[in-house]
Amino acid sequence: MLKYSFKRLSQSLVTVFIVVTLVFLLMRLLPVEGYFGDGYDKLTPEQREAILRKFGLLDPWYIQLKNFYASLFKGDLGRSIIYRPDVPVLNIIKLKIPYSFAFGIVAIVLSLTAGLAMGIHMAREKGRIWDRIWSSYIVFINAVPSAVYLLFIQLYITNIKLFRLPMLFDRHNTISWILPAISMSLGGTAGYAMWMRRYMVDQLNQDYIRLARAKGMSDRQIMVKHVLRNAFVPMAQYLPASVLFTISGSIYIESLYSIPGMGGLLVDVIQRQDNPLVQTLVLIYSVLGIFGLFLGDILMAVFDPRIRLEKAGGAR
């Protein structure tokens, strides 16, 4: 297990290195207007060149890369140019994290509870009416672009006077949390339900279920002691990535409800071409993604002895 974790960790670190480098190099292809602030038109060509030189953008790419890594190891990811001029990007992002995190946690709890319950229900009712009802929900969520139904929810539900739900997020108003949190959990619910159903049906068709029945276990006991746990193992692989993804903020929903989180920030700074902020956010998202996959593999190994005990004894 230790050996396996170590191997996966080093693989992940290599991936992080490659991805960070790629992100940095791709960022160099972005337009540079953002670096000149608001007064782009008034600057002379010489002044523009001086600014670009100040940011080190005229150096060859490998020098830039070297400098980037040098400051990265010092924990310096640069300063914002337009969004909050001259404020270190990490200070800006730090203020955003709590919002994304809080919404993410709520959305995860909602979608995991609803999704797993739905998936289990579907597996138990396979081929019957409830299976179809929940399936149509899943198909809907997957087939209709989320922008459409999320906008629909925002516009129409806030229109229903009975609920008195506000259109936009306001951190002093507790009920303004409701719609964004529900919106964020809809996709996850469908995803978890779909996977849970599939993995449970897979398990129910396994031969060992037959032996468990022949032993005299009731269907309920088999469900609890064998099927649920086994079905959860393949889920465990995707869970950390999905959790990290959710708590790092939904780009669309945060902008839709004006939530001051990381996702909303990304949209903002891309529009304003504040490249150091864009770069840092993209880096954070990529590293979280890789880290999530790593955690997933470890979690799966914890649950599955066939991976955990690999080479530590092996089949005889």
Place this chain on the structure above:
Amino acid sequence: MNEPILSVRDLVVKFSLRGQVLTAIRKASLDLYEGETLAIVGESGSGKSVFTKSWIGMLDANGWIDSGSIMFEGKNLATYTTEPEWLTIRGKKLAMVFQDPMTALNPLRTVGMQIQEALELHQDLHGEQARAKTVEILSEVGIDEPEMRYSQYPHEFSGGMRQRVVIAIAVACNPRILICDEPTTALDVTIQAQILELIRGLQRKMGATLVYITHDLGVVANVADRVAVMYAGEIIEYGTVEEIFYDARHPYTWALLSSLPQLGIKGEPLYSIRGTPPNLFADIQGDAFAPRNPNALKIDFVKGPPFFQVSQTHFAKTWLLDPRAPRVEPPATIKAMRDKYERYAL
């Protein structure tokens, strides 16, 4: 003989498959006696698994008992429909060992826990006691270092070892009747004999009644007291091992015996049964084996035969036993066996 422990009468089992109805078991009847070992033999597809699975309510979801009775401890199991009813029998009184040990165990639970589950359900043992008993059973089924093996996972066991675990689970159930459905078919030949030996030993020790299903007549002589031959969902002949091996009366039993490589006469080509088993979707007219029987009589195609009694313990469902039937000689291999037997019996 004494009262049967289990008594099946005219059992009919059907399946619905893509809108059609298939009759897998057609009026099969069988008595099982306390403490005996009964082998059920027949080609694959003849209904051996379905027949026995119907006794513990483990037919696939598309199957049902259409008519007939299964009497056990004064109750008719054929009328059972709900899970609580079956749970009074399944695992508790009748346990089953299946064919493929490679997939029979849950890969994510320890071997020990999977045996212990059965102990907790049927022997009212818990915690440390259950654990100790599990280790004891592991060693009883011939697994070395049972303490260490207890907390291992199925993938750390070989096929033969896994089958021992499956058998351990059946032992933990402490059943009155143990059904082994081709328990060695999926294993290496060398291991087959060991597993067979294990099952026999345990049966003697537990005093359970054993039903041993196989399509291989060769192993039957080693395990069974009695043999029932199944064809197309019917029991067509049954008797003691000697009666079936040396005095078989049904042409299908002859065919099965003649196809045994061990019995082949030097120089004669190995016998194989012509044709294919009947279509189970259709109604069967007369004797189901008639179309494949080179000596079929006219009546075989019109009317199914009843059971004719050959001896106190030996019955066969063939018109050949009717006093009016012409005399039909069994194939050469069968006659050779008979002669050999009679010589030795002297």
